[in-house]
Amino acid sequence: MAIERHTEQPTGEGFRPHRVVVLAMDGALPFELGIPHRIFGRPKDAAGRHLYEVVTCSIRPPGPVRTDADFDIMVANGPETLATADTVIVPASYELGPVFEQGVLTPELAAALAHIRPGTRLASICTGVYVLAAAGHLDGRPATTHWADAERLQRLFPQIKVDADVLYVDDGDVLTSAGVAAGVDLCLHIVRRDHGTAVANDVARRTVVPPHREGGQAQFIQRPVPEPQLATTTTARAWALGRLHEPIQLRDMADQESMSVRTFTRRFREEVGISPGQWLTQQRVERARHLLETTGLSVDQVARDAGFGTAQSMRQHLQAALGVTPSSYRRTFRAGSDGVNGQVPSGT
Incomplete structure (x- = not known):
């Protein structure tokens, strides 16, 4: 997935905030319905102008919507x-109703979605994914939803690559998230993708939530027979975060918890939802992004400080995770750089 800017340029006479349209349907959950307004209503540019405009609409003419x-x-x-949206x-x-039960749109909902312009970025929170799926926007693509509904989603739409372990999935122009608070994670991710870590972190601080949560949904699934006084991997994770610039072996992390490698790996997956190796790579990518955005360190030095060792290794990992090179990422997101308002060229 290539990092790209969907937001209008925040400079010049033609400035226009990126319009986010939230679709309110009967049976809406007020908390989740309000997440986009809370997150996208915060970011501003250096001139104090809102970077996003958030509008709510119904699938019917203006009026009451049940919650x-x-x-x-x-x-x-x-x-x-919906026809005015940059992001829906x-x-x-x-x-x-039939969207959730049979995987088909109602005529009323289909007519509403027909207003969406081609090329509009689409996102869903929790079971909102069923709407995107029934409309055909997820065919052949990865997606997620609340872990309790993932099996049904996969059964109704076998052509979708459902991943029930993650908090959200970014597939470029279509993004999906797990339930409830994962909607916050998704919206913060979109802000981070559009405007960089510093802006997203500021929104997170003002919202009093972590800017980036570790792991996936596996840590929230209740086990049938929980183990009493279950040991955790918290100490090992804190230890690793303090020395990302150093080589870290799985054995080293397991030793921090006085566990065997096998037990540590199993416990880590239960708590975080991914393997220790995947988690380490994620943390190093985040560290590299932060350094590229906020410092003038050379790419070689960023690679060493983030624990990738070489610029080539970091380039490969950033390309895999973000779809761009370190230099392209820095040109787009480093505050004060010449390319801060430009687009990241894909595949460079």
């Missing part, structure tokens, strides 16, 4: 608003 709480919400915009977000709903 799963003891109140309705009044939505002032109808489905034609579909939050969860408990009243998806």
Whole structure:
């Protein structure tokens, strides 16, 4: 997936904030419906202008929309608003009916989605993924949803590559997330992708949430028979984060918890949702992104400080994780650089 800017240029007379349209459907969960407004309503440019404009619309003419709480919400915009979106977000709903049961759109919902322009970025939170799937936007693509609904999603849409272990999936122009708080993770990721780590971190601080959560959904799935006084891998992770610039072996991490490598690896996957090696690579990629954005260190020095050893190794890992080279990433996201408002060329 190539990192690219979907937001309008934040300079010049033609400035226009990136428009995020949130689709409110009957049975909406108020918390998840409000996530995009909270996250995208915060980022501003150096001139104090909002980088995003968030608008809510219904699949019907303006009016009340039922929620799963003891109140309705009044939505002032109808489905034609979807035609104005740069990004459309579909939050969860408990009243998806045939979308959830048979994997088919209702005529009313299909007519509303027809307003979306080709090339619009699409995202879903929790069971909102069923809407994107039923509309055919996920055919042959990776996606996720709440772990409790992942099996149904895969059964209804076998052509989708469902990953129930992750908090969100970014497949370029279509993004999906797990349930509830994972919607916050997804929206922060979009801000980070559009405007860099510093902007996303600022939003996270103001929202009082972590800018990036470790691991995936596996850590939240209740086990049938939980082990009493279960040991954790927290100490090993903290130890590794303090020395990412050094070579770290699996044995070294297991020793921090006085576990065998086999037990440590199993426990790590249970807690974090991925292997220790995958986690280390993720942390080193995040460290490299931070250094590329905030320092003038050479690419070679960033590679050493992030623990990749060589610039070539870091280039391969960033290309795999982000779809861009270190130099391209820095040109796009380093504050004050000449290319801070440009697009990252794909495949360079």
